[in-house]
Amino acid sequence: MLPQSPSSYEDINSRFNWNIPLRYNIGVDACAKWAEQDTDRLALIHVGQDGGVQHYSFGQIHQSSNQVANLFRAIGLEPGERIGILLPQAPETAIAHIAAYKAGCIAIPLFTLFGAEALRFRLQDSGARLVITNAEGAAKIAGIRDSLPALQSVYCIDGEQHGAADLHRDMRHHSTDFVPFDTAADDPAVIIYTSGTTGQPKGALHAQRVLLGHLPGVEISHNLFPQDDDRMWTPADWAWIGGLFDVLLPAWHHGVAVVAHRFQKFTPEAAFQFLQDFQIRNTFLPPTALKMMRTVPDPQKRWNYRLRSVASGGESLGAELLDWGQRSFGLTINEFYGQTECNMTVSSCAEVFPAMPGAIGRPVPGHHVAIIDDTGKAMATGRTGNIAVRSPDPVMFLQYWNNDKATKEKHLGEWLLTGDTGSMDEQGYVHFVGRNDDVITSAGYRIGPGEIEDSILQHPAVKMVAVVGAPDAQRTEIVVAIVVLQDGRTGSDALKLEIQEHVKQRLAAHEYPREVFFVEELPMTTTGKVIRRELRVMVDQWIKDARQGRQPGDTK
Numbered sequence: 141m142l143p144q145s146p147s148s149y150e151d152i153n154s155r156f157n158w159n160i161p162l163r164y165n166i167g168v169d170a171c172a173k174w175a176e177q178d179t180d181r182l183a184l185i186h187v188g189q190d191g192g193v194q195h196y197s198f199g200q201i202h203q204s205s206n207q208v209a210n211l212f213r214a215i216g217l218e219p220g221e222r223i224g225i226l227l228p229q230a231p232e233t234a235i236a237h238i239a240a241y242k243a244g245c246i247a248i249p250l251f252t253l254f255g256a257e258a259l260r261f262r263l264q265d266s267g268a269r270l271v272i273t274n275a276e277g278a279a280k281i282a283g284i285r286d287s288l289p290a291l292q293s294v295y296c297i298d299g300e301q302h303g304a305a306d307l308h309r310d311m312r313h314h315s316t317d318f319v320p321f322d323t324a325a326d327d328p329a330v331i332i333y334t335s336g337t338t339g340q341p342k343g344a345l346h347a348q349r350v351l352l353g354h355l356p357g358v359e360i361s362h363n364l365f366p367q368d369d370d371r372m373w374t375p376a377d378w379a380w381i382g383g384l385f386d387v388l389l390p391a392w393h394h395g396v397a398v399v400a401h402r403f404q405k406f407t408p409e410a411a412f413q414f415l416q417d418f419q420i421r422n423t424f425l426p427p428t429a430l431k432m433m434r435t436v437p438d439p440q441k442r443w444n445y446r447l448r449s450v451a452s453g454g455e456s457l458g459a460e461l462l463d464w465g466q467r468s469f470g471l472t473i474n475e476f477y478g479q480t481e482c483n484m485t486v487s488s489c490a491e492v493f494p495a496m497p498g499a500i501g502r503p504v505p506g507h508h509v510a511i512i513d514d515t516g517k518a519m520a521t522g523r524t525g526n527i528a529v530r531s532p533d534p535v536m537f538l539q540y541w542n543n544d545k546a547t548k549e550k551h552l553g554e555w556l557l558t559g560d561t562g563s564m565d566e567q568g569y570v571h572f573v574g575r576n577d578d579v580i581t582s583a584g585y586r587i588g589p590g591e592i593e594d595s596i597l598q599h600p601a602v603k604m605v606a607v608v609g610a611p612d613a614q615r616t617e618i619v620v621a622i623v624v625l626q627d628g629r630t631g632s633d634a635l636k637l638e639i640q641e642h643v644k645q646r647l648a649a650h651e652y653p654r655e656v657f658f659v660e661e662l663p664m665t666t667t668g669k670v671i672r673r674e675l676r677v678m679v680d681q682w683i684k685d686a687r688q689g690r691q692p693g694d695t696k
Contacts, residue, residue, distance in 0.1 A: 142359045142505065149493045149502060149568075156356065156505035160534050164325040166351050167205065167241035170392040172320070175202035183392060185418065186231050187401035196231055198395075201238060204231075206318035207311040208239035212270070214314065215293055219244030219321050220328065222266045226250040226259070226273035226281070228402035229378050232297045232307065234388060236272045237378075240329075241348070244321030247330045248343075251379040252277060252402075258341075260284045262333050263291060265343060265542055270295070278302040325349040325534075331541050332381050334480050343541030344481045351389050353535025357484025357504045358390040361451040361476040362422045363491035366394040370448065373399040373414070374424040375406055376668075381480050382453065387424050396422075408433040415445035422449045427457055428668035430473070431597070431604055434464050435626070445469075451476055451487075458594025459497045475500050477572065481537040482529050482556050485509055486570050498591070499569035500562075507533060511564050516553045519563075524573055527562045528555040561588070578672055580609035581616050585650050589672075592653065595646045596621055599639055601629045606662050606670045607653065610679045620679050621653035624661060631658030657682055 143155040174181050179199030186194045217223070223240045225247055227233040240247040248266050250259060252274075259280055263271070267290040271281055275298040282302040285291060296304035323329070329348040333341040359365045372391040376383040378400075391398045399418045403410060411433055415423065425433070430452055433439070447469050453476040465473035472490035477500045486509055488501035503509035508530035511519045519525040529536065531554055539547045550557055561573040573579060573588035580587040589607035596605045604624040609617035621639065625631060636656040643652040657679065663671040 142356055142364060146364075146492060149489075152360075152492065152505050158352075158506055158534060160325050160349055160352055162325060163322060164348050164352070165241055165244075165320050165323045166329055166348050166389065167209075167238040168320050169351065170241075170389050171198055171202050171205060171238045172242075174198035174392070174395050181395060182397040184231060184234060185397060185399045186229075187399065187414075187418070189402070189404065194231070198392075201231070201235060203316035204235045204311070205238035205242060206316050207314045208235055208307075209243045209318045209320075210314035211295075211311050212239065212243045212245060215270070217243065217245055217269060219323075220246060221270075222246045222248055222268040222331065224248045224250050224263055224266070224268040224271035224273075225379075226252060226254075226271055226277040227297065227378075228252050228274075229383070229400040230274075230297070230402070231400070232272065233378055234400075237384070237389075241323075242318060242320040244323050244327065246328050246345075249330070249332060249379040249384055250277075251377055254280075256280055256284050260287055261341065262343070263288050266331055269293070272297070272307060273304065274298050275301045278304040323348050325352075326538075328538060330384075332384075332480050342543055342546055344537040345539050345541050346537050349534045350537075351385060351393060353506075353533065354385045354390055354484050355393065356506045357476060357478065357487050357535070358386055360489040360492070360504055361453075361474045361484070361487040362449040363474065363489060365422060365449065366391075366396050367421075367448065369421060370396050371399065371419060371421045372396055372423070373401075373418065373420045375403060375411065375429055376424060376426055377402075381478075381483050382424060382426065385483065386451075386453075391422075406432065408436045408439075412436065412439050412443045412445065415447065416443045419446065421447060422451075423447060424451045424453075425473075426668045427452055427461070428604075428664070430457070430461055430465070433468075434461065435603060439468050440470070447471065449474065453477055453484075458590060458597065460594055460598045462495060462497070476504075477501065477570065478535075479558055479560075481550065482533065482558065483535055485529050485533075485535065496565075496567070496569045498571055499565070500572045501570060502568045503570070507535070509564075509570065510555070511562060511570075512552070512555055514552075516555055521566050522563055524561055524563045526552075526576075527558045527560045527570065527572075528552070529558065530554055531556055575672075578608070580607075580619055582609065582612075582618060582650065587619060587651055591647060592619060592621070592643060592651055595643050596623065596639055596653075598646070599642050601625055601635060602639070603627075604662060606672065606675055608672050608676050608679060610655065610676070610683055618654040619651060620655040620657070620683075622657050622659055622662065622675055622679065625658060655679070655683065 146152040175198040183198040184196040294304040295307040331343040474488040476487035485507040511525040612618040663674040
């Protein structure tokens with residue numbers, strides 16, 4: 141935990157020390173310890189699709205997870221075996237995770253919107269022995285079960301469905317007492333598959349200590365979390381590291397209640413209403429959610445929410461969104477940076493140090509972050525290079541599951557390579573440029589898409605935008621903008637020129653998009669990240685079409 145009442149960023153760093161015990165278990169830390177101290181302490185508020193609200197105490201979560209852990213033992217699961225959890229934000233999701241950790245098994249969070257092939261790959265690759273899911277997920281698993289020889293059992297939270305057993309019925313046959321497996325801090329606990337923005341997903345295997353490794357980043361990004369009356373919520377699914385280890389489990393480590401709800405379809409109005417109705421104090425809102433919420437005029441005049449902290453990460457926010465956040469929330473959005481393999485290593489913290497326009501924050505206490513060249517040598521202040529994190533580090537993954545080659549490629553000597561480029565200024569602020577494969581090289585310039593996207597977002601006609609590079613014989617690459625327009629706006633040559641001039645005037649002549657395409661929507665991963673590799677393929681075809689006199693792409 142971060143030092144209390146720090147006077148400055150430097151003060152936090154000088155006073156911070158890791159306290160990673162040799163023996164550690166996430167399930168005990170995030171649940172059992174609170175149940176033993178105060179069985180009635182509020183752990184979870186679940187808001188169902190029908191609007192019904194249920195409250196769960198740590199004592200209830202503890203007893204139910206013990207029953208599920210005993211069920212695991214009864215059907216022969218051994219420590220180290222893999223358990224797929226294919227569920228939305230729900231009490232059973234949290235219970236299944238806590239049970240898996242207590243039993244010494246390895247949890248595999250799975251997104252409910254995955255199709256059959258995505259599930260097949262992850263379950264085959266991990267060799268999962270058991271899956272806990274709902275009726276919808278059970279139907280998907282039934283369709284691929286013949287191709288999953290390692291899968292022994294499927295349990296459904298909605299009763300006996302599609303060949304799956306009834307989880308609630310079967311767990312009731314087991315004791316609410318359970319002796320957790322004595323795990324070491326370095327024992328494996330969870331496999332989280334990468335979002336797949338660049339190639340086939342890889343399973344990042346994390347140790348039990350990963351929760352402790354997340355704590356400084358969570359605490360600093362939420363303005364010295366926890367404080368009195370804190371209450372956490374995120375629209376990000378718990379199948380991803382951002383929902384599971386940035387929100388649910390760190391909150392429970394501190395005994396803070398979490399609100400759970402799955403939006404059938406995320407709308408900005410519903411999000412603002414949710415913040416008000418459930419008195420949310422702390423929220424992690426991905427950039428995509430913020431960009432959607434930004435389209436609502438004057439939300440502070442329509443809803444009475446009382447946020448204490450807003451954190452965001454996954455893509456660079458930019459000055460425009462930060463300004464909007466200040467106006468709409470009355471606070472500075474704390475941008476943080478990390479990835480599935482090594483998360484929450486850079487963050488802002490408005491409570492302790494000012495946000496720096498164009499920067500994603502400073503290294504989180506306890507994490508040694510540097511900008512290095514391709515040989516592993518630290519680069520001079522202000523120079524662009526590889527963002528890297530020195531190992532060992534408690535939040536760092538153990539390895540990629542079944543992929544030694546990719547694991548080795550992720551490291552350069554003592555450094556873990558994030559695959560992103562950036563620079564660090566004299567005050568230690570990290571300036572994100574882009575993923576290595578997202579950087580645009582044009583006429584000798586290395587151009588990151590983030591700043592251009594931020595500029596284009598400020599145009600009143602633009603709802604969302606992504607910027608990529610396209611091959612060009614003269615310049616190596618040219619900058620291309622793919623734009624989703626606000627409702628009621630129509631793409632035209634005149635609007636393209638407006639957007640181009642908008643960027644020229646606000647950034648630089650060499651950074652303006654030489655091509656602008658209007659689309660109905662951007663290709664996204666299930667975590668809300670733009671799939672740039674897919675966009676690059678689309679753009680290449682559109683440019684070829686245009687050169688041959690055909691209409692490029694879909695216009696709005």
